[in-house]
Amino acid sequence: MNQLILAVLIGGSFGFILHKVGATNPTKIIGFLRLTDLHLAKVILFAIGFSSLLLFILMYFNVIPTSHISVKSSYMGVIVGGAIFGIGFGLGGYCPGTTLAALGAGRKDSIFMILGGLIGAWVYVMAYGWLTETMPWLYDAIAGGKVSLAQTGNESYPALINEISGLLVAGVIALLFMGGATILPNKLRKI
Amino acid sequence: MNKSWGWLKSGIILGMSFLIAVALVKPIGVSTQYVIADCYIFCQLKPELAQVDTSPDGKTSYSSSNAYLDKSNGKYVKSSLNLANYGFVFVLSMFAGGFLASKLGGPKVDKEESWVPYVWQENIGSSGMKRMIGAFVSGFFILFGARLAGGCTSGHMMSGMMQTSLSGYLFAAGVFVIAVPLAIIIFKR
Numbered sequence: 001m002n003q004l005i006l007a008v009l010i011g012g013s014f015g016f017i018l019h020k021v022g023a024t025n026p027t028k029i030i031g032f033l034r035l036t037d038l039h040l041a042k043v044i045l046f047a048i049g050f051s052s053l054l055l056f057i058l059m060y061f062n063v064i065p066t067s068h069i070s071v072k073s074s075y076m077g078v079i080v081g082g083a084i085f086g087i088g089f090g091l092g093g094y095c096p097g098t099t100l101a102a103l104g105a106g107r108k109d110s111i112f113m114i115l116g117g118l119i120g121a122w123v124y125v126m127a128y129g130w131l132t133e134t135m136p137w138l139y140d141a142i143a144g145g146k147v148s149l150a151q152t153g154n155e156s157y158p159a160l161i162n163e164i165s166g167l168l169v170a171g172v173i174a175l176l177f178m179g180g181a182t183i184l185p186n187k188l189r190k191i
Numbered sequence: 192m193n194k195s196w197g198w199l200k201s202g203i204i205l206g207m208s209f210l211i212a213v214a215l216v217k218p219i220g221v222s223t224q225y226v227i228a229d230c231y232i233f234c235q236l237k238p239e240l241a242q243v244d245t246s247p248d249g250k251t252s253y254s255s256s257n258a259y260l261d262k263s264n265g266k267y268v269k270s271s272l273n274l275a276n277y278g279f280v281f282v283l284s285m286f287a288g289g290f291l292a293s294k295l296g297g298p299k300v301d302k303e304e305s306w307v308p309y310v311w312q313e314n315i316g317s318s319g320m321k322r323m324i325g326a327f328v329s330g331f332f333i334l335f336g337a338r339l340a341g342g343c344t345s346g347h348m349m350s351g352m353m354q355t356s357l358s359g360y361l362f363a364a365g366v367f368v369i370a371v372p373l374a375i376i377i378f379k380r
Contacts (some may be wrong), residue, residue, distance in 0.1 A: 003216070003277045010212050011281035014219060015288020017208050019298075020194075021201035024289060027310040033367075033374035039198055044349070046202025051210040052353045064214045072341050072351060074358040081340025082347075082365020085333050089366060090373030092329025093308065095344040096337055097221035099330070100282055104289030106300040109307065112323045116330025121225040122233060123331075124338040128259035131339075138339070142361065149355040160357065170355050177352075181202060 015101035024102035026093025033090055035188040042181045049177025056170035059153055066154040074142040088120075149173065194297035209349055216277065218354070220346030222337035223267075224282040230260060230271035241268045314378045340365070 021043050022028040031037030058064040072078075089095065094102065094113045103110035132139060144158060150173070151159040151166030161169050196204070212219045234241035239256045242265075246252065253265030253272070260267045270276050293299050304312065307322040315321060337343040340362050342351065348366070351359020 004275060004280050006216055007277045007280035008284045010208070010215065010219075011284030012288040012291070014208050014212075014281075015285030015290075016292040017205055017288070018285070019289045019292035020196050021205055022195045022298075025298075026308040027304075030310045030374050030378050033370050034378055035371065035375075039201075042198040043201040043205060046199065047206035047209065048349060048352045050203060050206035051349075052355065054206075054210050055213060055353055058210075058214065068213050068217055069354050070218050070350075071354055071356045072347060072358045074356075074361055075341075078340045078347070078358050078361045079365040081336040081338070082362040083369045084336030085340060085343065085362075086336070086366040086369030087373060088329040088332030088334075088336065090370035091377065092326050092333070093310065094326070094329065094333070095221075096225065096333060097282070097285060097343065097345045100221070100285040101289030101292070104286035104291075105293035106290075106305055107308070108305050109322050109326045112326040113330035113333075116327035117225050117334035118229055118232075118330075119327075120331035120334035120336075121222070121338050122229040124335045125226060125229065125257060125259045129257070132258065143357055147357050149357065152354060157356075173355060181198070 014097070015104060018098050018101040019105050023095075023098045024105055024107065026102075026107075029089075029093040029095075029098070033093075036190070038184055038186055038188065042184050042186075045177050045184065046181035049174040049179075049181065052170055052177070053174035056150065056152075056167050056174070060167045066152055069152055069154055069157070071146045071148050071152070071154075071157040073145040074147060075138070075145065076140050076142065077138040078142075080138060206353075209353055213350070213353070218346065218350035219281075220278070220342055220350065221282055221285075222334060222343035222346065224279055225334050226260075226267055226338065227270045227274070227279055230267055231274060234260075234268070234271060241272060243268075243272065310378055310380075313380045 018024055023040060028037060028040055032040040059066050092113055096117060099110040099113045143160060146157050147160055148157050149160050150169035159166060209219055240260060242254045244252050253268040255261040255265055255268050306319045307317055311322055340347060347359050347362035
């Protein structure tokens with residue numbers, strides 16, 4: 001029960017925030033991808049760096065249990081799937097999550113994005129067995145699979161950089177993200 | 192009209208939402224829930240897709256005739272049979288969050304673009320039918336790709352790179368290598 005209250009509070013806040021930062025607006029997403037309006041690029045870069053820095057600091061001081069993290073597997077399908085995702089992203093200007101908040105905010109074309117998404121996900125579910133047999137290379141692990149760059153302290157997820165403390169590695173990456181967000185201009189291309 | 196937050200405020204608050212989620216429960220992810228919704232719908236039509244067995248010692252186990260749904264001891268089947276679970280309630284709550292944000296200070300979505308976003312109107316036209324087809328096709332590619340990749344913008348890109356997961360950087364590279372040139376080609380204005 002407690003979990004469901006958290007789901008409502010965190011999910012509700014997430015939808016609220018996605019709308020307030022402009023991520024529910026396809027015009028802002030397409031502007032980001034066309035490099036003519038980098039507002040969302042700056043937001044996302046800063047958000048990743050900022051949350052990462054705090055996460056590794058709080059894990060270092062045992063405030064956040066390392067058992068809460070979940071590092072996803074790396075395999076060829078992550079890159080290929082990302083590219084297929086990119087086709088839809090560049091065409092429609094929505095993500096699986098932003099389209100939900102966008103519908104709540106009154107963007108009715110989201111209904112069709114969500115329907116297309118339900119069908120696309122189901123076609124993948126149906127094709128999965130065939131894909132694993134005909135294109136097994138898609139599922140070949142990269143660099144060991146569930147790996148992170150920085151040591152997280154969770155033994156399920158080996159780190160690629162072990163000579164330096166995880167906090168330092170993650171901290172440097174986080175500062176690069178936040179610095180990048182700060183120096184990135186508002187646009188790289190005109191019109 | 193523009194009641195959106197500036198980039199720094201946006202970045203801090205968006206980052207905090209990902210941090211709070213992992214601190215209290217687990218990293219944010221969305222695209223899995225499309226499979227849960229699908230299984231809820233389609234598994235009713237084909238019951239062999241969602242099998243529930245109770246062993247003599249009272250333990251319930253879930254399985255499926257489909258190789259994907261059968262993964263991880265049928266966790267997708269289990270969630271779809273019990274939609275009142277964290278992940279599904281989370282995504283349903285996102286609708287309400289978007290609704291509240293548009294009502295509480297905005298930005299409101301203009302009536303003129305409630306079906307066809309301005310960027311689409313300027314480049315492709317104001318035909319609602321074209322946008323519906325475009326949004327549907329876009330959704331198809333997005334979720335097919337996200338399921339092949341094992342996550343989407345929130346799970347791979349945001350939560351993933353927050354944890355310095357290699358998969359997060361690989362996913363982001365795959366997405367932007369295609370999405371940036373494609374958006375530049377399709378949308379000239």
